Amino acid sequence: xxxxxxxxxxxxxxxxxxxxxxxxxxxxxxxxxxxxxxxxxxxxxxxxxxxxxxxxxxxxxxxxxxxxxxxxxxxxxxxxxxxxxxxxxxxxxxxxxxxxxxxxxxxxxxxxxxxxxxxx
Numbered sequence: 001x002x003x004x005x006x007x008x009x010x011x012x013x014x015x016x017x018x019x020x021x022x023x024x025x026x027x028x029x030x031x032x033x034x035x036x037x038x039x040x041x042x043x044x045x046x047x048x049x050x051x052x053x054x055x056x057x058x059x060x061x062x063x064x065x066x067x068x069x070x071x072x073x074x075x076x077x078x079x080x081x082x083x084x085x086x087x088x089x090x091x092x093x094x095x096x097x098x099x100x101x102x103x104x105x106x107x108x109x110x111x112x113x114x115x116x117x118x119x120x
Contacts, residue, residue: 012099019094020045027051029081029093029120031100031109037068038105040081040113042090052084074105078112085118092119 002010019028025046032039039055054061054077056068061080065073085093100106114120 008099015096015099019096022094024094026092026094026120027085027090028096029085029113029118030096030098031106032098033100033105035069038074038077038109040077040109042081042085042088042093051088051090052081054081054084069105071105071108074108075112078109079116081109082113082116082118085113086116091117095120 027042027044030041030043037056039057040053041050042052043050056062056065056073056077058077058080061073061076065076067073085091095110097106097110102110110120
């Protein structure tokens with residue numbers, strides 16, 4: 001059996017290929033989760049540009065939460081990325097969880113972004 005990190009890389013490639021097929025030209029809401037922080041960005045793959053970016057290190061969120069690795073911080077990142085994306089003129093996105101399981105902080109970002117007005 002292959003190493004866990006190698007399987008994760010294969011899954012990332014597979015998911016991104018599926019998003020390219022089914023994305024219908026939508027920008028991609030990409031989520032990255034590290035051990036300490038959470039990052040989200042809206043990327044237009046056709047132009048190769050980042051349209052909006054938010055993380056637990058953003059100046060709007062830095063220092064407002066006791067910990068950057070809990071669900072409350074993830075919900076704040078989801079709300080912030082949705083606000084910035086809507087300000088950039090993006091209402092519909094394709095959600096890219098980056099090969100991560102749709103659970104916990106990743107799920108909290110997605111649900112908060114949906115509640116703030118993004119459609120995916």
